[in-house]
Amino acid sequence: MRNKILVALSLATGCLALPALAQEADLAAGEKVWKRCAACHMIGDGAENRVGPELNGIIGRKAGGLEGFKYSDAMVKAGEEGLVWDNEQLHAYLENPKKMVPGTKMAFAGLRKVEDRDAVVAYIDANGGEAAQ
Template sequence: MFLKTVTAVALTALALPAFAEGDAAAGEKVFNKCKSCHAVGEGAKNKVGPMLNGIVGAEAGKVEDFKYSDALMAKAEEGLVWDEESLTAFLTKPKDYIPGTKMSFNGLRKEEEIANVIAYMATFE
């Protein structure tokens, strides 16, 4: 019994890094929740929210011709970079992560959806 438990824990721990990377194909479906305000891909333009090409790993508040909220710009001045950790926190509850953000979306509830949509956005440079 002990050996089965240790094996299960070890296999779970080994699977976590793969989970963090996400599934870009599944993330494309999740991104449908974002499309009304954001665009990605060739010819992407700002909408209600900024276009998101190159967002993963980018400094916050840098998309040209987009007027960000004062709250987001304050975070940008503090050095916010949209890495996996910050995107995960923001996409979970945008208004908790950046109080005063203009983003009206309440957030994604499932960790898997967040990892997948980040993986999808990462495919757009």
């Protein structure tokens, strides 16, 4: 009986660790994809605007709404028309920026793979992308 309990506890604890391992894998994949973004954007402590705006607190922020960054007129207009960045909007934008916001200055063609978009959005969330509470 004791062995059965130990096996059950081991299985239960192992199952609890699986989501954490999956999250670590997603973040590792996101970090890899992020390298493509890092040519123009920064996130995390000490992030500054580059060719693109720094992305701290992007989740919940109005498009074109970061003080101190010169956005395209198209991005400012998108924000004025109600575009607020959330995970769904980031996924759509990262798939094809010029399709979602015609006239954007962002030269990046987009991430075609859903897995890449999922991973980089998770990376952004984990590294400062969530709006301050």
